[in-house]
Amino acid sequence: MAADLHVALVAADREVWSGEATLVVARTTSGDIGVMPGHQPLLGVLESGPVTIRTSDGGTVVAAVHGGFISFADNKLSLLAETAELADEIDVHRVERELERAKAEGDAHAERRADVRLRAAAGR
Amino acid sequence: MGAQLRVYKRRIRSVTATKKITKAMEMIAASRVVKAQRKVAASTPYARELTRAVTAVGTGSNTKHPLTTEAENPTRAAVLLLTSDRGLAGAFNSNAIKAAEQLTERLEREGRQVDTYIVGRRGLAHYNFRERKVAESFAGFTDEPTYADAKKVAAPLIEAIEKDTAEGGVDELHIVYTEFVSMMTQTAVDSRLLPLSLDEVADESGTKDEILPLYDFEPSAEDVLDALLPRYVESRIYNALLQSAASKHAATRRAMKSATDNAGELINTLSRLANAARQAEITQEISEIVGGASALADANAGSDN
Numbered sequence: 350m351a352a353d354l355h356v357a358l359v360a361a362d363r364e365v366w367s368g369e370a371t372l373v374v375a376r377t378t379s380g381d382i383g384v385m386p387g388h389q390p391l392l393g394v395l396e397s398g399p400v401t402i403r404t405s406d407g408g409t410v411v412a413a414v415h416g417g418f419i420s421f422a423d424n425k426l427s428l429l430a431e432t433a434e435l436a437d438e439i440d441v442h443r444v445e446r447e448l449e450r451a452k453a454e455g456d457a458h459a460e461r462r463a464d465v466r467l468r469a470a471a472g473r
Numbered sequence: 474m475g476a477q478l479r480v481y482k483r484r485i486r487s488v489t490a491t492k493k494i495t496k497a498m499e500m501i502a503a504s505r506v507v508k509a510q511r512k513v514a515a516s517t518p519y520a521r522e523l524t525r526a527v528t529a530v531g532t533g534s535n536t537k538h539p540l541t542t543e544a545e546n547p548t549r550a551a552v553l554l555l556t557s558d559r560g561l562a563g564a565f566n567s568n569a570i571k572a573a574e575q576l577t578e579r580l581e582r583e584g585r586q587v588d589t590y591i592v593g594r595r596g597l598a599h600y601n602f603r604e605r606k607v608a609e610s611f612a613g614f615t616d617e618p619t620y621a622d623a624k625k626v627a628a629p630l631i632e633a634i635e636k637d638t639a640e641g642g643v644d645e646l647h648i649v650y651t652e653f654v655s656m657m658t659q660t661a662v663d664s665r666l667l668p669l670s671l672d673e674v675a676d677e678s679g680t681k682d683e684i685l686p687l688y689d690f691e692p693s694a695e696d697v698l699d700a701l702l703p704r705y706v707e708s709r710i711y712n713a714l715l716q717s718a719a720s721k722h723a724a725t726r727r728a729m730k731s732a733t734d735n736a737g738e739l740i741n742t743l744s745r746l747a748n749a750a751r752q753a754e755i756t757q758e759i760s761e762i763v764g765g766a767s768a769l770a771d772a773n774a775g776s777d778n
Contacts, residue, residue: 359518361620361711379692392526393691394700418701420526422688427522431620431704 353405354386356426358412360433365412369405373426375419376400382419390422397461399436399469400428411436413469415462439470475754481747485740492736498561499729502722505616506656509719513653516715520708527705529688530698531669543668547644550585551608551633552577552663553626553710555650555717556596557615565651565659565724566595569717572661573649580647588633588643592626592714608633618718623711630710631703634667644668646706650713651720657727659720666709669702 357367374383376398384391395417402410417430444466451459554573556566573596577587588608591597597610609629614622636642646667651659690697 357518357522359522361516361519361623361708362512363515364518377691378696382691390688391691392529392688392697394697418523418526418697418704419691420522420529420688422529429519429522429526429704431624431707 352386352424354384354421354424354426356402356428358400358402358414358428358433359430361431365433366402366410366435368410370402370410370426371405372401372403373419373428374401375414375428377419384419384421384426386424388421392420393418395419395428395430397465399465400433411469413439413466415465434466434469436469439466441467441470444470475750477750478747478754481743481750485743485747488736488739488743492733492740495729495732495736499726499733502726502729505722506719506726509617509715509722510653513712513715513719516708516712520712523701523705523708527669527701530690530694530701547585549588549638549643550580550645550647551588551590551630551643552580553590553630553646553648554592554596555615555648555713556591556593556599557717557721558594558612559616560595561728562721562724563728565721566593566599568661569649569651570596570599572663576647576649576663580645585645590626590630592717615714615721616718618711618714620707620711623707623714626714627703627707627710631706648710648713650717651724653716653719653723656723659723666706667702669705 353369353371354373355367356370356373358365372383372385374381375393376382376396377393378396379393382391382393395414397415398413400412400414402412404410412433412435414428414430414433417428417433420427420429444463448460448463448467451457451463552573554569556569560566573589577589580587589600589606590608591600591610592612593615594612597607597612600607611622611626630646633641633643634646638644645665647663647665649661649663652662653659
């Protein structure tokens with residue numbers, strides 16, 4: 350088996366997570382995509398959605414990503430997002446409140462963001 | 474206490490108060506520079522990866538995109554000028570404004586109409602005072618810009634560049650900001666964001682001689698580029714905002730340091746003058762007493778006879 354992937358999950362204002370991984374699953378505009386070591390060079394547009402990273406030591410990192418890109422070449426994978434949060438950082442109660450508020454105000458965008466966060470938090 | 478001495482004392486008190494204030498401002502600015510520098514550093518990975526991706530799409534596909542191809546006959550250009558909301562920063566704002574004016578002049582000489590977009594109250598005040606037209610202005614976040622602010626600034630610019638020139642759109646997008654070189658040096662620079670010149674981008678990201686792999690685009694090269702370029706513009710504007718903020722704090726620190734030094738010098742001079750005035754007063758009092766005593770002695774001596 351090829352060497353592990355080097356993954357960098359980068360938000361606009363900080364590096365959210367980086368490390369070695371064996372599999373990364375993300376949602377692009379044309380469907381979910383799984384990247385394993387040795388994948389063909391790839392550049393795709395991400396949808397809002399949870400990203401799952403299986404780390405080399407057997408753990409799983411889940412993050413909520415809102416828009417951005419996935420790019421992969423030479424076993425280096427970068428996930429670029431305007432905002433990205435690790436599932437561990439997400440405060441479920443707060444997001445639930447946000448979701449309710451978004452629903453009440455009919456703000457589809459905010460509702461979607463909150464929903465993605467909750468799904469990421471549930472998947473950790 | 475004599476009138477002269479009282480005046481000096483009062484001025485010393487007022488300058489001391491000013492010195493305390495400028496000293497505090499210097500220290501606040503110094504701590505903010507460090508914070509702002511850290512933010513610049515934190516935003517670098519995103520900007521670097523994004524630039525790499527843009528280079529990859531630009532060179533790896535034969536896509537023609539309005540944002541990467543130069544108009545044959547550019548007639549309108551947008552200039553984004555980054556200044557600060559508050560002054561007390563030495564020549565920081567006037568340098569940026571001067572650079573923007575030079576750029577505007579050059580573009581107009583080349584036959585382009587220039588739309589000016591301004592960030593920061595200082596720049597806006599300068600343009601309003603001269604009754605020049607400003608396409609759009611933004612203020613209130615120059616000290617600590619966030620990515621959301623950069624998006625807000627970028628939105629009308631991206632909209633303008635995507636529009637046809639005949640309908641009020643622009644062909645080019647330039648940005649003028651103050652580059653943070655070091656704590657002591659900040660220079661006002663202008664650069665062209667769009668249309669993108671891929672050579673320059675490759676130079677910046679250090680990928681010039683690197684052979685980029687043939688990417689598989691998901692869903693397609695056009696779509697990726699469509700999504701990528703606005704983000705690229707936003708990230709460049711974000712970076713410029715952060716650098717501008719760091720430069721402003723550094724300039725404030727320097728201006729306040731020299732203000733503090735000047736106040737110290739002024740206090741020294743004034744204390745010497747006050748001392749001299751006090752001494753003169755004492756001398757005068759002594760000579761009055763001595764003069765009075767000897768006049769009395771003379772009078773007494775006269776009456777004895």
